[in-house]
Amino acid sequence: MTDFGFLADDGIVDALLMEVAGLLHRLIERGEAGSIDLRGLPLSDACIATLEQRLGRGEVAVTLTAAGRSDIHETGFPGVWWTKHEDEAGRIIALLIEVAIVPGILCADVDDIKRGLDRLPGSTNFSRRAA
Amino acid sequence: MDETLGEMLARRGFGRRSLLKFAIAMTSSLALPPMIAPVMAANLAKAKRRSVIWLSFQECTGCLETLLRSSAPTIDALIFDFISLDYQESLMAAAGADAERTLHEAVAANKGEYLLAIDGSIPVKDGGVYSLTGGRSNVSMLSDIAADAKAILAIGTCAAYGGIPKAWPNPTGAVGVEDLIEGKPIVNIPGCPPVPEVLSGVLVHFISFGRLPDLDDRKRPLAYFGTTIHDQCYRRPFYDQGKFAKSFDDEGARQGWCLFELGCKGPVTHNACASLKWNGGTSFPIESGHGCIGCSEPDFWDAGGFYTSLAGGSSAGWRNTGIALGVGVAGGIAAALSGRSKAT
Numbered sequence: 001m002t003d004f005g006f007l008a009d010d011g012i013v014d015a016l017l018m019e020v021a022g023l024l025h026r027l028i029e030r031g032e033a034g035s036i037d038l039r040g041l042p043l044s045d046a047c048i049a050t051l052e053q054r055l056g057r058g059e060v061a062v063t064l065t066a067a068g069r070s071d072i073h074e075t076g077f078p079g080v081w082w083t084k085h086e087d088e089a090g091r092i093i094a095l096l097i098e099v100a101i102v103p104g105i106l107c108a109d110v111d112d113i114k115r116g117l118d119r120l121p122g123s124t125n126f127s128r129r130a131a
Numbered sequence: 132m133d134e135t136l137g138e139m140l141a142r143r144g145f146g147r148r149s150l151l152k153f154a155i156a157m158t159s160s161l162a163l164p165p166m167i168a169p170v171m172a173a174n175l176a177k178a179k180r181r182s183v184i185w186l187s188f189q190e191c192t193g194c195l196e197t198l199l200r201s202s203a204p205t206i207d208a209l210i211f212d213f214i215s216l217d218y219q220e221s222l223m224a225a226a227g228a229d230a231e232r233t234l235h236e237a238v239a240a241n242k243g244e245y246l247l248a249i250d251g252s253i254p255v256k257d258g259g260v261y262s263l264t265g266g267r268s269n270v271s272m273l274s275d276i277a278a279d280a281k282a283i284l285a286i287g288t289c290a291a292y293g294g295i296p297k298a299w300p301n302p303t304g305a306v307g308v309e310d311l312i313e314g315k316p317i318v319n320i321p322g323c324p325p326v327p328e329v330l331s332g333v334l335v336h337f338i339s340f341g342r343l344p345d346l347d348d349r350k351r352p353l354a355y356f357g358t359t360i361h362d363q364c365y366r367r368p369f370y371d372q373g374k375f376a377k378s379f380d381d382e383g384a385r386q387g388w389c390l391f392e393l394g395c396k397g398p399v400t401h402n403a404c405a406s407l408k409w410n411g412g413t414s415f416p417i418e419s420g421h422g423c424i425g426c427s428e429p430d431f432w433d434a435g436g437f438y439t440s441l442a443g444g445s446s447a448g449w450r451n452t453g454i455a456l457g458v459g460v461a462g463g464i465a466a467a468l469s470g471r472s473k474a475t
Contacts (some may be wrong), residue, residue: 035165042363067149081134085152091412093156096165104169105155109147111137 012043013051016097020055020080023099027079033100035083039092048095052082055097062106068093072103136338137176150176154339160332160407161344162354174339181338183242183248184234184276185219188269189262189296189305190251194255194287195221197324214334217245220264231265238279246281246337249273249308252289252296256304271309282316282343283308286330291319291350292429299433309350318343319350321402323426328407329355349429351401360423363405366390385422394438395422401429 005041016036025036038048056076068087075082081103085094117123134142140150154172158165164278167333187195199222216222217237218230225233237245251269254261259268277283288294296305309317320329333352336344345353361367369375369389376383376390384390391398397405404415417423422438425431437442 033166035250037165039159040162064148064152067145068152068415070152085155087156089411094152094159096155099164105151106150109318112143112148115141 009033010050012047013054016041016051017054020077020097020099024077024079027099027101033098033104035099037099038097055080055082064105066105070105072106133179135176136178139219140176144281147172147176157332157335160328160354161336161352162357171335171339175335178338180215181214182215182237182245184217184237184241184245184280185248185250186264186269186272186276187220188249188251188273189251189303190287190289191295192221192250193324194290195219195252198286198327214246217241227265232251232408234276242279244281245279246284246334247276247284248284248286249290250294252285252305252307253311254296254303254305255311256302261303270311273308276306277312277315280315282318282337283312284330285309285317285319285321285334285350287325288321288323288426288429288431291321294323295432297430316343317350318346321351321356321427321429322404323431325427326355326403326407326409329403345402349401351427355403355407356401356427357421358401360400360402360405360417361395362365363403364417365405366395368418379420390417390422392440392442393422394436394440396425396428396431396434396437396441398425398441400425400428 019036023036026032026034038051043051058074058076058078061071061073064072068085068090070083070085072081072083074080075097079099079101081096081098081100082090082096083094083096083103083105085096087093137147140147151168151172153177154168155165158168158171163171185195187453191221217274219231223230223233251262253259253269253273255270259270262269264272285291289296289305290308292307293301293305293310296303297307300422306413307319309319318333320333322329329352332355333344335353343352347353347356349356361370362368365385366389369387369474370391374383374386374388375392376386376388377392378384379393384393389395395417397417404423407420408415425434428434
């Protein structure tokens with residue numbers, strides 16, 4: 001398929017970066033996380049590559065293995081995360097710019113924690129002592 | 132069965148992150164704000180199995196085939212596991228009187244709560260004698276089973292609008308579900324066949340939020356049918372530049388130029404083919420070099436030849452008729468941004 005590189009114009013990328021700036025303001029002032037669904041926008045591959053390049057890479061990179069691989073890294077702008085989710089066949093099912101202290105999917109779920117605890121040897125005894 | 136979806140996933144070794152990831156993908160697919168995903172995941176985790184009764188009327192089984200052969204990720208497949216498909220004539224083992232008994236038992240056990248899925252049009256001419264199941268006309272079955280349904284999914288262009296059976300001269304008097312049923316929530320998922328991911332999106336939305344997604348004026352899910360194929364087409368820049376293939380083997384075709392003059396109906400066809408694509412996101416007809424035939428629109432079979440341009444000749448003439456295609460790429464980006472980027 002032809003890649004329409006000419007569509008990677010800076011105007012579109014600048015508009016998205018302004019959106020990111022707005023979300024960062026919201027995070028700082030109200031503590032509210034936000035995100036931009038890149039697959040929901042009519043962006044060419046070249047445009048997405050330009051956007052990723054202009055955001056750069058920061059200090060954190062995480063690989064998640066849950067129903068397929070996910071790659072999450074902090075961009076060069078703290079609090080701005082580049083998140084790519086794939087299914088088990090390696091197809092991209094979501095591509096997001098997340099603006100958050102930490103992307104929610106990285107946080108352990110309380111019910112999962114409880115199930116994990118149940119698998120640890122001696123967890124019952126600990127529960128008894130705690131009670 | 133009282134097990135929730137969250138419990139079932141945990142039993143099968145999936146953590147909550149898998150469900151959240153699935154919800155993130157589905158909110159993207161449904162054009163919901165990304166920050167809705169945690170809510171959707173929480174609701175899905177608490178959801179219980181829902182009965183689906185599927186009736187096939189005047190159809191070719193293409194809709195069922197495409198849905199069965201969709202290449203869905205594992206969690207998606209589990210969502211379908213979570214639908215109790217209590218009656219589907221082509222898939223169920225039972226036949227004859229046993230099958231009919233199964234249908235009536237499913238209706239009685241899930242009265243007012245089951246989803247009714249329909250594929251195929253309903254012939255009403257001559258008392259509906261042109262399509263019978265167990266000696267009963269389709270229109271009679273639809274009337275009875277729809278009465279106690281929570282909502283109705285009209286799957287495929289035939290069920291939605293009458294489709295090919297309704298094409299001139301429509302010898303059986305074929306109509307779509309919405310022509311016969313009033314007072315029930317109906318969602319049309321047209322396409323010949325429909326995009327399978329649209330059905331899974333509608334089901335997930337219903338399970339998560341207890342209601343159908345927002346619909347357009349033809350009762351189609353807005354998230355998937357809100358724009359035309361043309362709006363989302365990767366060849367759209369060539370249309371804007373006035374570069375058109377003139378035949379299927381000319382230099383323009385080889386360069387991937389716009390297929391408008393070869394009869395592409397993308398500008399007037401609402402569907403998600405250009406964004407979701409087919410065969411696990413591999414491609415869609417225009418990407419394979421053939422124009423859109425407009426199969427998800429009412430009366431598409433009678434809407435002129437598949438190889439006759441909407442202009443009846445050249446694109447320039449058509450564009451001069453004043454039909455608005457939208458505001459172009461820049462406007463589309465701006466509109467999409469406002470809808471897609473949301474904070475909690």
